[in-house]
Structures are given as structure tokens and as C-alpha cells.
Amino acid sequence: MNNHLDSTIFFLNNEIDFCRFIHSKINFKNYPQHIYIENTNACNLKCIMCSRNQMSRKIRTMTLNNFVKIINNLIELKIYPRLTITGSGEPLLDRSLIDKIRYAKENHFHVSIISNATLLSEEKTIALIKSGLDRIQFSFDSINKKTYDKIRIPTSENRKSYYESTLRNIELFLLLNNNLTKKVYVSISSVQMDLNRKEAEKFKMFWHERGVDNVYLPEVMVRSGKGGENRVNDKNDNQRNEIKAKCVLPFIIASIMSDGNISICGPTKDELTVGNVLESSIENVWFGKEFTNIRDSILRKDKKYLSSRGIMCHECDVWEYGNSFENYFEFNKLRNEKVIKYILS
Ligand SMILES: C[S@@+](CC[C@H](N)C(=O)[O-])C[C@H]1O[C@@H](n2cnc3c(N)ncnc32)[C@H](O)[C@@H]1O
Numbered sequence: 275m276n277n278h279l280d281s282t283i284f285f286l287n288n289e290i291d292f293c294r295f296i297h298s299k300i301n302f303k304n305y306p307q308h309i310y311i312e313n314t315n316a317c318n319l320k321c322i323m324c325s326r327n328q329m330s331r332k333i334r335t336m337t338l339n340n341f342v343k344i345i346n347n348l349i350e351l352k353i354y355p356r357l358t359i360t361g362s363g364e365p366l367l368d369r370s371l372i373d374k375i376r377y378a379k380e381n382h383f384h385v386s387i388i389s390n391a392t393l394l395s396e397e398k399t400i401a402l403i404k405s406g407l408d409r410i411q412f413s414f415d416s417i418n419k420k421t422y423d424k425i426r427i428p429t430s431e432n433r434k435s436y437y438e439s440t441l442r443n444i445e446l447f448l449l450l451n452n453n454l455t456k457k458v459y460v461s462i463s464s465v466q467m468d469l470n471r472k473e474a475e476k477f478k479m480f481w482h483e484r485g486v487d488n489v490y491l492p493e494v495m496v497r498s499g500k501g502g503e504n505r506v507n508d509k510n511d512n513q514r515n516e517i518k519a520k521c522v523l524p525f526i527i528a529s530i531m532s533d534g535n536i537s538i539c540g541p542t543k544d545e546l547t548v549g550n551v552l553e554s555s556i557e558n559v560w561f562g563k564e565f566t567n568i569r570d571s572i573l574r575k576d577k578k579y580l581s582s583r584g585i586m587c588h589e590c591d592v593w594e595y596g597n598s599f600e601n602y603f604e605f606n607k608l609r610n611e612k613v614i615k616y617i618l619s
Pocket residue numbers: 317323324325360361362363364365388389390411412413463465492493494495496501502542
């Protein structure tokens with residue numbers, strides 16, 4: 275089987291089971307649709323909206339051996355979730371990144387990375403393109419130098435700005451990528467905040483003219499009230515006493531941190547761990563007691579239990595963007611139409 279067939283068949287079967295689960299809320303047996311793997315939590319920037327600013331974990335880079343162990347665990351389980359190499363760090367700081375991508379690709383996974391592109395060079399660009407990587411998302415946030423510099427702040431005091439060099443790096447990536455037949459799908463993102471919101475149209479035009487495949491403009495998110503300086507829904511603060519929606523993330527995403535711990539929600543939350551996949555296995559942690567209790571209490575909107583475990587769903591905005599049981603179908607219509615066509619065919 276070719277690699278996309280493996281991951282597409284896995285995705286469709288898993289999605290069908292998940293749609294059934296959304297309706298019945300019984301018999302949760304889904305594996306994660308998507309796995310985030312944090313190859314490193316080291317970073318060379320201190321972006322204003324990033325929850326890494328509140329990170330208390332030790333800085334570490336996942337060894338190639340541990341990465342291989344995780345991939346082998348998925349192969350044993352015969353599951354092919356989409357893999358995104360990202361987390362609270364900059365993936366390009368990891369010297370074994372290319373070997374990690376190669377190993378996952380040799381074993382038929384769909385692999386993406388999310389990078390700030392500041393550390394790209396011609397050599398790294400060629401290595402990434404040749405590694406078989408399927409998708410790359412560059413986080414650029416603004417084409418206006420002043421705005422970019424206010425958002426993407428270097429950690430090194432000697433470094434004034436990454437704006438010009440990063441722009442050149444991305445343009446070179448696009449050029450070299452377009453010269454090859456097996457292209458990496460390139461997406462450029464700008465997290466939408468008050469600082470850059472008015473530039474959105476210009477941002478889109480600028481990057482479409484340069485031939486990117488996708489421009490992604492996600493709203494700044496607040497994960498459990500710890501998203502950074504830009505709270506989206508400040509106006510709703512007085513309503514933050516109850517869980518407004520049942521979040522799907524702990525049902526569809528496994529976020530593996532650089533130490534092997536799984537966090538319950540997304541790549542940027544570091545305290546809420548439910549087990550370690552290197553000490554145990556993905557299956558044991560994903561279907562384990564800790565994770566199951568948390569999922570059950572999300573379905574019951576049991577704020578008391580969740581808060582007692584340090585899980586502040588009632589303060590979180592993430593569910594608003596297609597990530598809740600209540601709006602899952604509405605936001606994922608296109609994807610689900612494909613699933614329905616598949617069921618009916
Ligand atoms: C945490 S970063 C890690 C990868 C890499 N360091 C980078 O900046 O691309 C992953 C993505 O999350 C985005 N991000 C950071 N803070 C965010 C927030 N509060 N809301 C939404 N997206 C955020 C970043 O812009 C980036 O595209």
C-alpha cells in the first residue's frame with residue numbers, strides 16, 4: 275500500500291467510528307486521528323501569544339531512538355494517524371529532525387511540521403524537501419516588519435529581528451520546492467490578534483502571489499486561560515464559570531511531548547499529562563483510566579471534577595473553532611461530506 279492510502283483508510287474508518295460515537299456517546303474506541311509529536315521544546319523566539327511563555331517543563335529534545343519507539347508502537351497497533359512534528363518549541367532546532375521525518379515516511383505516515391522558518395538554510399531546505407515531508411506550515415504572522423517584530427521576538431538580546439532573513443528563507447523554500455516534482459504542501463499562517471488583524475487581506479495576497487498552497491489565519495486561542503497576552507473573549511470573562519461546550523480534542527488528538535508524556539489538549543499545554551508513552555504504550559495511555567475519566571467528565575461537563583484535576587475547560591476558547599461535539603459537524607462539513615460519501619458508496 276502507498277503511504278497516503280494507509281493514512282486515508284485509517285482516517286476514514288476512524289472518522290466513521292467517531293461520528294457514531296458523537297451520536298451515541300457510548301463505546302469510545304477511537305484511536306487518535308492526529309498525533310502531535312514535540313521533537314523539542316527549545317525555542318529561539320518568545321512570541322507574545324504563545325503559551326510557551328508559561329511553560330515550566332525542562333527543555334529537552336526527543337532522541338531519535340524514542341521517536342522511533344513511538345512510530346514502532348503505532349506500526350504494531352496498525353494505526354496511521356497524521357503526524358505533525360510541533361509543540362512548544364521550534365522543530366528546526368533538533369539536529370535529528372530529518373532522520374525522524376525519514377523514518378516516519380519510510381513507514382507510510384503522513385508527516386507535517388510547523389516551523390517559524392527563522393533557522394532555514396539552503397541545505398536544510400533541500401534536506402526537508404528530499405526527506406519526503408508531506409506538508410510544512412510556516413508561522414509568519416505579519417508581512418509588516420514592525421508588526422512581525424512586535425509578535426515574533428528573538429530570545430537572544432543580540433538579535434534585533436528575524437523578519438528579513440525569514441522572509442528570504444521562505445521564498446527560497448518556495449523556489450526550490452517548485453523546482454521538484456514531489457512537492458511539499460506549503461501553508462503560511464498568521465495567528466490573528468488585534469495587532470495584525472487589519473493586515474489579513476494583504477497577508478493573503480502577498481503569499482498567494484508567491485505561490486503558497488494555503489494561507490491559514492487562525493484566531494489566537496486561549497488554552498485554559500493561559501494562551502498569552504491576547505485573550506480573544508475578554509468580553510465573556512464574566513461568563514467563564516461554566517463549561518460552554520464539550521471539547522473533542524481529547525477524543526481525536528494525542529499530543530506527545532518531548533519527554534514522552536501525553537498532554538490532554540493540543541500541543542501547547544504542558545501540565546495536564548495522562549501518562550507516558552515511552553514508559554507504557556500509546557494504547558495504554560490513550561485508553562487508560564486517567565484519560566477515560568477526563569473524557570467522561572468532559573461529556574458530563576463536570577467542571578468540579580475537571581477543575582480538581584487542574585483542567586480549566588470552562589476558561590478555554592479552543593472549542594469555538596470546530597473543536598466541540600456541538601459544532602464538530604458544522605465546522606468539519608467538507609471533511610464529513612467525504613466520510614458520508616464513503617459510507618454510502
Ligand atoms: C507553538 S508553535 C510551534 C512551532 C514553531 N515554533 C512555530 O512558531 O511555528 C505552533 C503554532 O502555534 C501557533 N500559536 C502560538 N500561540 C498560539 C495561540 N495562542 N493561538 C493560536 N495559535 C498559536 C504558532 O503561530 C504556530 O503556528
